[in-house]
Amino acid sequence: MKRLLLVLVISCAPTAGPSGPHRAPEWISETKPYGTASAGSGPSGAAAAATASVPSPAAASAIAERYRGAVDKIVTAAHADREAYRKLSYLTDRIGNRLSGSAALGHAIAWAAQAMKEDGHDVHTETVMVPHWVRGVEAAEITAPISRSLHVLGLGGTIATPKAGITAPVVVVHDWAELDARRDAVKGAIVLYDVAMPKWSEDKGSGYGQTVEYRGRGASRAARHGAVAVLVRSVTAHSLRTPHTGAMNYEDGVEKIPALAVTVEDSTLIARLAAQGPVTVHLRADDQMLPDAESANVIGELRGRERPDEIVVISGHIDSWDVGQGAHDDGAGAVTMMQALTTIRKLGLQPRRTIRVVLFTNEENGLRGGRAYAKDHAAELPSTVLAVESDSGGFAPRGFSVQTKPEVRDRVKARVADIAALLRLISATRVTAGHGGADIEPMGPAGVPMVGLDTDGRTYFDIHHTEADTLDKVDPQALADDVAAVAALAYVVADMPERVDAP
Template structure:
């Protein structure tokens, strides 16, 4: 009997230990909820976000990573953070290979000679090729082509993306761009063209990064505008069609840019941070307004509005303008590596990188998310007047937050309406006039509420230094 009593006592003691304690529930102080509601209404009337994106796209314009304009954008971001009243501003270096676009053209040759609107894919080598075109309806059709069947020919993948609010079809359209060139080379192709990964019907092609698998000799690779892809498909249907592709572009050594960081220092837990941000670089065809000047502006404005409070939130608000997202998440990866030892101090992180459409859904996640469900629900309640729904089973981290989430960092998902995002994505049409100021202000309001309340929370959102696989957004 004595042994049994001792065993029961030992078991009860073990269950009462921290390792077996029930997870604590993270909640929000009532006073903070009231302040957040006031911030929400203030943000809807504030034009800081618009002024920031207007400044970036006007004064800097396109800013492809590693370019002179990219360097000016870094200096702009440092100055803008300071002008907006951030307590601390600094930069962290990010190194990467430098790719340049110089000129590009394409044309149908022979009986139906005519020009084609194309743009080189990022990462493509330069070169001039003229050959017969072989059309494939999608990537799977190219993958199924017999070995050697494209010897001396140009592969044309003609996959048409469909527009969705959540942009889900980009998974297929983007895969054509990232995997298609290598697959074409394996089949013997001397060049690669694709219908742009876009949902518009304008004669503006969409660029974006591609990769060539190790061991393959890269070939010129480009994207056709949607109308030109339609035209080329009709020509191929008429019979043998040849095109000439001339690209002057390629890799040119290495470059260094910078993650630019601004902070509003927390009042009682300053070492714990809520991270929000967007990426500072853009492609070179437009002025990078929706991708991702809007994200930089939304998060800078949110930090600025929180910084105007008479009393700072408990935790620090950290806004990051990430370097070179477009060519491989270099800024996000560098940030995650530089701050790997501080994962547990990252309360929660979110990136705005899906344009400037209104936010319609919200959720958070982490390796251990259950303790923060109530706080997430409370934040969503304050966001509800903005037309934002709490969706407990969806979402994922933004692109540059992904590397941090993979190391165990908690993330938030503020889902933007991307119904027309891929009309503009990576094109010359990505310009300031495409942004709706009212929708931008709604984004600023949502990010302000999220960042402030996350910083005020009593308890954590579950960040823990451990390898994990975050969900896709």
């Protein structure tokens, strides 16, 4: 999904919580430390040499011609299949949202591992300790100059208010410069960041990246000037009075203050009132951070026939926020990867290299799963030829976003574009330089080329991190085509004689 600011938490061993002694989730009995999953899974220990040369048009065309038949089989099968949607239906309707540390995330991990085993894959899980933040009762209201309830959601990781709540005047700001300019008024006040996210456009996409920083850093920036709490306008360009939660962090050495998201409608109401005179708000939140909890990344593989120690990783994250169902973010990405591997296996296609599904835990409020994988598999990273991530919703595929070291970017992009040219049936032909994904990014410093599935995300941030991220928003055909795009890319890169980043 996008590059997010992270919640900073203090790691500690799991201890007895308020409900009694610690009990291991049901999947822990099947979880192995990395390196004990299967025989013969060690790294090759060598990375291909890299230069700045770009494949010639003739070479690129040869790649497409070599794999046209296999890609056509993959796309035809996946386009007509609805198994990814059936998997997503179970994950969302039967399990629901899956915040790190929750029992629901444990159920989702167990379900995903079992589903991949039933599809014939080699499966194991790898333990990860994750932050365990729990949402409590949250409420807010304008108390002057009018009485009006506000729709709010605590930002992930926020501290609680005092039990009686906080009542304070509101200072409305629209950027960092205005916050600093009004520092004297901010002391003892609630700061409202009324920062509008730009509407989606074809040339620029969403304005998420330029707006989300106020959600991520706003609490500590306001606390430096003595604010007692912050409200953050929901990071969306379209709203039906639905608040959007998301990750935030606290700076070391700065006092922690409560931070809540407020709807676009309520944010603009407060701003209009504040333009006319003083506004006072009362807010309350009894959210809490518990000791770290056990979780796991889920790993499923189709072993390569010739170079099994070389790996193509295809990934999404299995966790979600604790509102809605986590359907687009990122249930859709998780089932896309599960079904992509199953599609390849069912067609009897065994590539030269291993294709590995990784369903990461704790993307939303810590990235512990992605970081743990990169650390635990560090010896394998030189032989990881590509890492793919889907975290932009289960919308219709448009192509791929490529993120690599500069010296190999042109040739990786050219080869991915050559593969994407075979995906015209599902209109997934666009290839750009951009972000691969938050969970796979920790592999980047080791030189692993990264690719993000690019989807038609014009409506993604309408429901992102809200109660409205539910299964009914997912189009089964679009999800099936996401499977087709990922399966085709993964198979070709795993089977090509040369590495995708080779000279």
